[in-house]
Amino acid sequence: MDILYTVDEKYLQGIEELHYGELPKALHIFNEIINIDPGYARAYYQLGCFYYYQFKNYQTAGFYFKKCIELEAEFPDVYTDYLKLLVTLKMYKSVELIAEKALLVPGVGKAEIYGQLGLNAEMQHDFVLAKEKYKLALLATDSDTDHVLFKDHLKRVDDKLHAKKSMVYAYQS
Incomplete structure (x- = not known):
């Protein structure tokens, strides 16, 4: 018997399952949320994290992150x-565009965004x-810790x- 009545309650259950290490249950819950409410952006974010960190399926993770931003651009965690x-x-140009957008969103960790921009520039030499x-x-x-x-x-x-x-060599005689 499903005692959860709202999508928000289901989302919280999924987050709780994540914290207890129950990844398959959490994955099932977030997919269920999207089936119930396709406009629930935070479930897309969680699925993006699953596909990025757990499955290393970058294309699918990108889809979910992008979908989350499309649905709720003010959700700071996704950036x-x-x-x-x-x-x-x-994807150097995309990094610049998303970072620019992220820096305007209240609640986004600016230090992390600037750190990613630094890494992006470093990778381009x-x-x-x-x-x-x-x-x-x-x-x-x-x-x-971040300061260090x-x-x-x-x-x-x-x-x-x-x-x-x-290198500049000086000639000495």
């Missing part, structure tokens, strides 16, 4: 995971831009910048 996926897939984005991430963070992480990113980018410089 970080979607950007991670786009960076992983090296634009170390100056990467350094700029990591500095913005450093300024936006309020966590000591972004400082490490900055050090790594500085090392890459120095490695990229050409």
Whole structure:
């Protein structure tokens, strides 16, 4: 007997199953939610996370993340995971567009967004831009752990910048 009456209650049950490590049950619940209410954006987000992190099915994960944003653009949680996926897939232009949109949404972790932008620039070997984005991430963070992480990113980018410089040899006689 199903004692849950609303889609929100079903969603909370799915989240609870996730926290208890019951992935198959949670996956079933989120799919059930979409069957009941195809406009319930947060279920699409959770399915996107499943396909990205658990199944490594990036195309399907991208579909669900994109669908979530289409249905509820003000849902802040989706942006970080979607950007991670786009960076992983090296979809550089899409990263810029989604990040721009994400920075306007209240509740989005700006430090994480700037961090993904830094990684995106670093992957394209634009170390100056990467350094700029990591500095913005450093300024936006309020966590000591993230502060250390972004400082490490900055050090790594500085090392890459120095490695990229050409060597000048001085002749001595």
